[in-house]
Amino acid sequence: MRAFIFPGQGSQYSGMATDFSKYKPWNEYLERAKSVLKFDIDRVMDGDEETLKLTENAQPAIFLASYVAYEQLRELGVDFDAVAGHSLGEYTALAVAGVYDFETGIYLVRKRGEYISQAVKPGEGSMAAVLGADLSMVEEEVKKFEELYVANYNSADQVVVSGKTESVKQFVEEMRKKKIKAIELKVSGPFHTPLLDEAKERMTKEIEHIKFRTPKVPIVMNSTARETTDPETIKHYVLEQISGPVLWYQSVNRMLELGVKEFVEVGPKNVLSSMLVKAGHPARHFMELLNEIGSEELEKVAG
Known part of the structure; x- marks a missing residue:
């Protein structure tokens, strides 16, 4: 049983657009992201670190990179049985699980970032x-x-x-x-605290009219460390985690209880997979998996 896990804010870095542009799905999803965001997110992803670090920029940047990585894996036939995402990554996990489409996801994370920045000014x-x-x-x-x-x-x-x-x-x-x-940490806000209650209230108004669908695989939620498939329950808890704690350690343990034998971190950097490996769990970054698949294909050609 394999779980795809998606990173949160702090995984961004300048040069992301250049690095992820080598993947086949990049051009399509970059254009789709631009049509929603109304600005050149790729320039921000390759720009200066301070601008990229701003919550309203980092969140759609990480979402885009992570989703492109997921699509690259999907095109190569890599399947998964469960998903989870750390903080912002939960929004990516929901998109991948089919709860909403790519456009809805990148719109929501941009708004989430804006509302968080407005609730507490960057630097405070x-x-x-x-x-x-x-x-x-x-x-x-x-x-x-x-x-x-x-x-x-x-x-x-x-x-x-x-x-x-x-x-x-x-x-x-x-x-x-x-x-x-x-x-x-390299973040610009006090995430997952009551200081963001205002952001949570504003995101509630964004989400309440969006139809969430039943996920095609279980998603283990940050707020409960339990798998959830009911769309309205998912909607409730994805809002709760804006101003409440992320139970990531507990979520990992729950995925292990469900029978997950392999974790694949899908997105920039390897923060989550490194933590899991350190704890003795079978985990790797998606690029390791792509390299493995590439080696196998070369062996077939050579054979």
């Missing part, structure tokens, strides 16, 4: 990853800082805190004093 919110710390200790420590929350439960030894920038910086410094590794 931030996030930090905490590595190798006891979870209960981190949960207690965040309570000492104003408007700081545990946002992502990424793995057994990695959690992410999120909130006001000043609180995040103070928290990182406090962790360093305790000899605990904490790294501020």
